[in-house]
Amino acid sequence: MAKIALITGATAGIGEACAHLFAAQHYNLVLTGRRHDRLEKLAQEINAKYNVEVAVSAFDVRNRDSVISNLESLPEHWKHVDVLINNAGLSQGLDPIQNGSFDDWDTMIDTNIKGLLYVSKVVANWMINNGQGQIINLGSIAGKEVYPNGNVYCATKSAVTALSEGMRIDLLSHGIRVTAVHPGAVETEFSEVRFKGDKDRAKKVYAGFDPLVANDIAETIWFVVSRPAHVNINEIIVMPTAQATATNIFRKG
Ligand code: NDP
Numbered sequence: 001m002a003k004i005a006l007i008t009g010a011t012a013g014i015g016e017a018c019a020h021l022f023a024a025q026h027y028n029l030v031l032t033g034r035r036h037d038r039l040e041k042l043a044q045e046i047n048a049k050y051n052v053e054v055a056v057s058a059f060d061v062r063n064r065d066s067v068i069s070n071l072e073s074l075p076e077h078w079k080h081v082d083v084l085i086n087n088a089g090l091s092q093g094l095d096p097i098q099n100g101s102f103d104d105w106d107t108m109i110d111t112n113i114k115g116l117l118y119v120s121k122v123v124a125n126w127m128i129n130n131g132q133g134q135i136i137n138l139g140s141i142a143g144k145e146v147y148p149n150g151n152v153y154c155a156t157k158s159a160v161t162a163l164s165e166g167m168r169i170d171l172l173s174h175g176i177r178v179t180a181v182h183p184g185a186v187e188t189e190f191s192e193v194r195f196k197g198d199k200d201r202a203k204k205v206y207a208g209f210d211p212l213v214a215n216d217i218a219e220t221i222w223f224v225v226s227r228p229a230h231v232n233i234n235e236i237i238v239m240p241t242a243q244a245t246a247t248n249i250f251r252k253g
């Protein structure tokens with residue numbers, strides 16, 4: 001029987017790349033995100049390219065009732081999730097704490113921390129019932145180092161580190177592997193979302209160096225997932241060669 005991966009935030013960037021890579025590895029997929037049209041389009045692409053089954057479920061991870069009802073209403077066979085990729089996440093704004101927007105803070109905390117928790121609780125219980133599973137949480141270099149004006153986003157990714165450690169302890173007796181993957185700069189829609197649609201400002205983030213691409217992180221996640229069952233990678237930091245720390249990027253020209 002084919003294995004199943006449930007990917008949050010599959011409508012763009014790293015989540016979308018994971019969907020393609022896991023389909024290529026013959027996984028059936030549960031794809032989630034808010035943009036239903038993108039989920040349908042991705043499911044069609046994957047169906048045309050790979051011989052796997054795809055279920056889509058559109059919901060906002062910030063809405064606890066919606067997370068629970070959408071996930072629990074999946075047909076029973078989809079609840080045999082082997083791999084959960086907790087990828088949905090975002091940054092909003094890049095302001096000093098004294099100028100930060102309450103709404104931006106709520107959005108980041110509700111998405112990156114609470115949303116990850118809601119999905120994890122539902123799926124971890126399925127994994128416990130199934131007697132196995134693996135959880136990959138998308139942290140960030142921002143969760144390892146605080147950078148100027150990163151304040152709340154960095155705090156949410158620091159929380160992902162702590163939650164990953166907590167999950168690993170709490171799920172230990174159930175044989176569930178937990179890994180935090182911490183990327184440096186990956187060129188996706190991330191900066192466009194952070195700067196609320198300002199494409200020019202977003203482009204400048206990746207100017208003058210080769211950033212990571214979404215598939216680099218998908219391949220890292222596949223490396224973690226494809227280790228033998230007795231091996232767990234607790235956490236992994238993946239940076240562009242041109243980026244030494246969160247703020248130290250060598251740009252040409
Ligand atoms: P993208 O903006 O390209 O993709 C983000 C995904 O998250 C989208 O599919 C989006 O779907 C989903 N998402 C955002 N908010 C919600 C929500 N409230 N409910 C459900 N889904 C949501 O960014 P990336 O692919 O770069 O980001 C993926 C993860 O990687 C994030 O957790 C990010 O913090 C992390 N990361 C990114 C780095 C980078 O440099 N790009 C570096 C380090 C970590 P939709 O809008 O359809 O809901």
Ligand code: 8X3
Nearest residue numbers: 140141142184185246
């Ligand atoms: C995304 C990377 O450095 O923009 O988590 O915070 S960074």
